[in-house]
Amino acid sequence: MMRSTIRKSKSLATFVVVTSVLITACSDQAPSSTSAPDEITGRWYSEQQVLLGNQIYDANCIDCHNPKARGIFRWNQPLEDGSYPPPPLNGSAHAWHHPISVLLKTINDGGIQMGGKMPPFREVLKDDEKIAVIAYFQSFWNDEIYSRWLQRNQSK
Template sequence: MLKALLSLFMVLLISGCGEEAVEGRWYAQAQVNRGKQVFVENCAECHGRSAQGAFNWRSPLDDGAYPPPPLNGSAHAWHHSFDTLMRTIDKGGIPVGGQMPAFEDKLSEGEKEAAIAYFQSQWDDRIYKAWLDRGGR
C-alpha cells in the first residue's frame, strides 16, 4: 500500500499535476509565482513592478513614442492574443514603432509564458473573459 502511494505521488510530481491551477485561467499558480520574478527582473523597470505602466503612458514623449502601457488589465494588452503577446516579448516593440527591447534571446519560452501569466493574474474576471472572447488563447 505504501509503495503504491509513493508511486502515485512520484507520477503526480513528475507530471506536474500537483501544480495548483488557477480556476478559469490557462495557467497554474506556480507560473504566476515564477512570472512575478521574471517580470520584476525584466519588465518592471519600464512597465512598473505591478504592471501598472509608466506615468502618463497615454501621452507621447518628445520623440513621439508612447511610454510603456499598463499590462495589468487597465490598458489594451487584453486586446492581444497570447501569440501576439509572445511575439511582442520576442521581437520587442521596435518593429511596430515602439521602443520595447526584444527578449527572444534573453528569456526562455517558459519564462515568457510565466511573465504573461503574472500580468494576466492581475486582470479581473471580466477583462480575462473579454480576452478569451476575442480569441486570446
C-alpha cells in the same frame, strides 16, 4: 445556472488555450508551458507560472512597466522623442485585446516596430519564462477583463 456558467467558462478557457497553442505551434514562438485551465480560477495558467512570472517580471520588466504591471500614466501619448511609453499590462490598457501569440511576438521582437522602446527578449528569456510573464501580468486582470479576453480571442 451557476454550474452551467462555470462549465461554459472552463470550456471556453480550454478552447482558447488549445487554440493559442495550435496557432503558435506553427511558429518559432510556440509556448512550451501552457497548461489546462486551473480548476479553481478557470484560467489557463497555474500558480507556479504566476510565481515564476513574478520573478522574471521583476528582473526584466518592472523598470519600465512598473510594479504590478501598472505601466506609465499617459502610456498612449507620445514622449518628446515621438516614442510611446510602456503601456500597462494589468488589464487597464490594450494588452488584454491580444492573443497569447501576439503577446509572445511582442516579447520576442520588442516594441520598437510599434513605436515603443522595448527591446527584444527572444534571446534573453526561455519560452517558459515568456509564458510565465504573460501569466503573471494576466493574474492582475479582473474576471471581467479575462472573460472579455477569452471571448475576443475565441474566434482567432
